[in-house]
Amino acid sequence: MWVISKRRFDITRLKFLLENALSTKLIRTAIETDETGKTNLESLLDSYAEKTKLSPVQRMKLYPIIKVLDIVKKSFGRDTETFKKDLKDPVIRKIILNSFNSLLTYGLSTPQNFYMPLMAVWNYTNNCNLRCKHCYQNAGPNGEKREELSKEEKMRVVDELHQNNVVTIYFSGGEPLISPDFFDIAEYAKKKGFYLCIATNGTLMTEKNVERIKSIGFGYIAASLDASTPEKHDTFRGVPGMWEKTCEGIRRLVDAGVTTCIQFTLTKENFDELPKMFDLREKLGAYKVIVYNYIPCGRAGFENDPTPEQKEEALRIMYEKIDAGYHVVAATAPQLGRYCKERNASSVIIAHYADVKSKELSTISDIVGGCGAGRVYCAVQPDGLVTPCVYMPHLVAGDLRKQSFKEIWQESPL
Numbered sequence: 259m260w261v262i263s264k265r266r267f268d269i270t271r272l273k274f275l276l277e278n279a280l281s282t283k284l285i286r287t288a289i290e291t292d293e294t295g296k297t298n299l300e301s302l303l304d305s306y307a308e309k310t311k312l313s314p315v316q317r318m319k320l321y322p323i324i325k326v327l328d329i330v331k332k333s334f335g336r337d338t339e340t341f342k343k344d345l346k347d348p349v350i351r352k353i354i355l356n357s358f359n360s361l362l363t364y365g366l367s368t369p370q371n372f373y374m375p376l377m378a379v380w381n382y383t384n385n386c387n388l389r390c391k392h393c394y395q396n397a398g399p400n401g402e403k404r405e406e407l408s409k410e411e412k413m414r415v416v417d418e419l420h421q422n423n424v425v426t427i428y429f430s431g432g433e434p435l436i437s438p439d440f441f442d443i444a445e446y447a448k449k450k451g452f453y454l455c456i457a458t459n460g461t462l463m464t465e466k467n468v469e470r471i472k473s474i475g476f477g478y479i480a481a482s483l484d485a486s487t488p489e490k491h492d493t494f495r496g497v498p499g500m501w502e503k504t505c506e507g508i509r510r511l512v513d514a515g516v517t518t519c520i521q522f523t524l525t526k527e528n529f530d531e532l533p534k535m536f537d538l539r540e541k542l543g544a545y546k547v548i549v550y551n552y553i554p555c556g557r558a559g560f561e562n563d564p565t566p567e568q569k570e571e572a573l574r575i576m577y578e579k580i581d582a583g584y585h586v587v588a589a590t591a592p593q594l595g596r597y598c599k600e601r602n603a604s605s606v607i608i609a610h611y612a613d614v615k616s617k618e619l620s621t622i623s624d625i626v627g628g629c630g631a632g633r634v635y636c637a638v639q640p641d642g643l644v645t646p647c648v649y650m651p652h653l654v655a656g657d658l659r660k661q662s663f664k665e666i667w668q669e670s671p672l
Contacts, residue, residue, distance in 0.1 A: 285362040288323050289355075299323065299358055300351075307345040348451025349425060356423040369633065374667060377426040377635040378419055379648050382434040382443075384640050388459050389496030390482075392523060394649055396556040397432040398496075406640045409439045411659065413446055415638065418663040420450040426477075430457040430648065432640070441470050453477045457521065461500055463507030468514050478517040480548055481508050484525075486534035494528070505542060512543040523550040524572055525562045532575055536584075549576060553649045632672060646672060 288299040302320050304310040306327055312320065331341040344350050359373035383406055386398040396402040407415065419427065427447055434440050434456055448454055454474070460481030471479065481504055485491040488501035495501075511518040520542070522528075522535050535547050549572070554560045564572070632646035632655070642658035644666045645651055656666030 282362065282365075284322055284326070285358055287319070288358050289362060297355070299355060302327070303345050303351055303354065307342050309346070349453045352423045352425045352451060356425060359423070369628070371633055374422045374424055374664075375633075375635045376424070377428055378424050378638055379428045379430055379635060380415075380638045381431055381640055381648060381651075382429050382440060383432040383437045385436045386431060386433040386459070387436065387461060387497070388433070388500060390459075390494060390557070391496060392494065392525060392552065392558040392562060394553055394556040394558055395430075395432060395651060401557070404640045406437075407642050407659075409442070411642065412439065412443045415642065415658055415663075416443065416447045416450060416452075418658070420447075420452070422664055422667075424452075424663075426453040426455065428455045428457065433459055433462065435462040435467060441474065444476075445474050448474050448476075455480065458482070458507075459495070459500070460504035460507035463510050465510065468507075468510045468516065471511070472514050472516055476516065478519060478545070479511055480519045480521040481511070481544075483508075483520050483522060483535065483538070484528050485531045486538045490528060490531065494525075508542045508544055518544050519546045519548050520544045521548045521550060523552055524564055524569075525552045526564050526568065527562055529564055529568045529572065532572055536579065555649050556651070636667065644670075 288302075289297045291297050292301065298316075298320055301310070301312065301316065302323055305312045305317075306324070317324070331338070334341070334344075336344060353376070356372065356374055356376065360370065363373045364371040381395055384395060384397040384402060384404045386393075386401070389398050389400060393401065416427075429440070429444065435458060444454060454476045455478050456471070456476060457480050460483075463481075483491060483501070483504055484494040485501070488499075491501040491504075492498050508518055508520070520535060520539055522532070524532060532549070539547050552558065552563055554563055629647075631650070635647075636655070637645045637648045637651070638658065639645060639651060644655045644658060644663070645653050646655060653672065655670035655672045658666070
């Protein structure tokens with residue numbers, strides 16, 4: 259979310275707040291529930307956003323938390339009216355509630371452990387219209403067949419994630435748009451207040467699908483392109499003509515005003531395409547290029563893993579873009595943060611997609627940490643199995659058909 263959001267905040271001031279103002283007693287008071295089952299913090303957020311009014315007794319009891327929210331407002335550089343509007347946003351509310359529970363359970367840790375994940379990547383289906391040779395999920399016509407949850411079971415998954423204040427659902431696959439019930443479930447999730455994203459191959463972006471995506475209100479769409487020209491991309495994807503269809507899909511999304519990124523997986527074969535992808539981004543009007551690490555799993559073998567020299571050169575290319583002030587790069591590689599820090603970049607990328615000022619680097623890197631698998635996020639497989647990461651599809655933490663999400667996240671030995 260950090261890389262896509264235009265909102266910026268003072269992470270150093272926020273860390274000071276967490277270490278000094280939020281005592282355990284204060285946090286515990288905030289998440290106590292009243293006779294209706296609503297937490298004090300939820301009541302306070304409603305009051306702050308002028309949805310309801312606190313009684314004089316409640317206001318006195320919650321006064322320290324009111325002052326904390328004032329500090330948070332200043333940390334984000336928001337004026338009072340804008341901040342009130344922010345607190346009506348269900349995504350912001352989920353982040354605040356999740357954070358309070360995390361601080362009560364774990365304290366301020368470095369890296370931070372979360373009471374519930376901030377994001378669930380949902381491999382919605384193993385069905386796909388392409389045959390990508392580097393597919394981590396081994397999806398598609400010749401891939402692994404996995405039983406899928408029913409529509410009712412999918413709605414229950416959304417309900418459980420919502421009840422536990424998970425902030426983001428990132429739909430992946432396979433190709434999510436292939437599933438007949440995808441938009442129904444996505445719309446249901448949006449009404450629950452989730453920040454929604456899609457990882458897609460971009461070939462099914464008909465005018466009707468783009469209109470539905472826009473009307474639901476996805477945070478952003480990440481469409482896969484493996485090269486700047488058709489031949490190499492289509493070789494990766496296993497079906498001719500797909501480069502043109504994906505580019506057409508990206509243009510449609512951009513023209514409709516949907517925030518759209520190019521997701522590019524760096525491999526030994528397409529390493530030389532990286533600089534060209536930034537030019538293609540500009541031509542298509544995409545927001546950023548998200549560079550993914552190549553992970554040898556699923557159909558992706560070690561033979562296409564970039565060499566150490568290629569990986570370091572890729573870091574240099576991305577660093578030069580960032581240091582020159584072109585904030586068109588994002589990456590899932592924690593190594594890029596290390597590379598930028600070593601070179602005192604004016605901006606830096608940390609962990610999962612974050613693009614922040616270098617003066618905030620040490621603070622945010624301490625809090626966010628490196629890999630967030632099983633700590634910041636998890637994956638939900640098509641059949642309801644929960645795994646720490648999409649790149650660990652067979653390392654199972656639990657089964658949503660048999661266990662609650664809370665039980666899996668908090669009690670799994672993984």
